[in-house]
């Protein structure tokens with residue numbers, strides 16, 4: 022099985038975030054991707070490949086050009102204006118009609134315009150890491166188009182909280198949406214194709230960014246299983262009331278166990294089957310694990326293997342898995358490997 026990795030991710034290493042009413046060490050650390058990468062190095066059935074570089078059009082078909090320009094230039098502009106060199110953390114947020122006021126000129130204004138929370142930080146190396154995270158997803162998608170059945174992209178930073186023109190939840194470019202659009206278009210951003218693509222988001226947190234993007238695209242279905250936003254980040258989206266033909270949310274209560282989760286998972290797979298997807302992109306978050314500090318489900322390590330076994334037998338589709346969350350470093354790599362093992366064994 023091919024797994025894609027890019028070492029540039031280590032350039033994104035913010036010192037801190039503001040979370041749970043306190044300043045804390047940044048939870049989405051480079052160690053996360055390194056642990057996953059290292060766990061795959063000696064696996065004789067895994068071929069680790071470096072990400073290729075792609076044209077910028079693949080990003081601008083999913084994100085606004087103004088937002089992409091912001092990500093690329095924000096840090097230098099911030100520092101040039103005399104603000105703190107350790108990184109960009111917004112101090113206020115544009116809501117409602119405040120988002121209609123463009124252009125925004127000041128670096129602090131732009132941070133509040135393009136970022137949705139204070140647990141996401143832009144540092145000197147963020148853009149380099151972020152664009153390579155997007156390339157990591159695109160390289161995986163390219164392998165799928167060339168006929169591979171199962172590919173894993175060790176994307177970091179993650180992507181599913183990044184919307185059409187906003188960053189948040191540790192995410193900047195929406196890797197899953199970029200890959201899904203690439204697959205839908207057969208790899209050519211200038212000639213929209215018609216291959217139906219489903220995105221299945223299994224991260225504990227609702228993929229608000231993916232939902233925002235999918236509403237703007239044809240032939241892409243998003244199905245998301247996540248913690249109920251009544252009590253879980255991102256709090257304002259992920260409810261059943263938002264469901265459309267393009268977007269189906271399964272918000273689940275705290276403490277859900279393997280058996281109940283598997284029932285919902287089976288429903289989600291039925292929806293993807295009915296949609297007629299040709300490719301499946303999975304946003305894999307293992308912060309659904311019972312010991313993850315950012316989730317409150319009670320899922321065991323065994324469930325990840327059961328989920329992918331079920332996917333393989335029920336759908337029989339080519340699958341690109343992109344990495345999202347998962348923050349318990351003791352179990353992160355083993356839970357990811359548990360999910361990947363049925364794919365590795367079937368490849």
Ligand SMILES: [Zn+2]
Pocket residue numbers: 224225226306308345346347
């Ligand atoms: Zn998450």
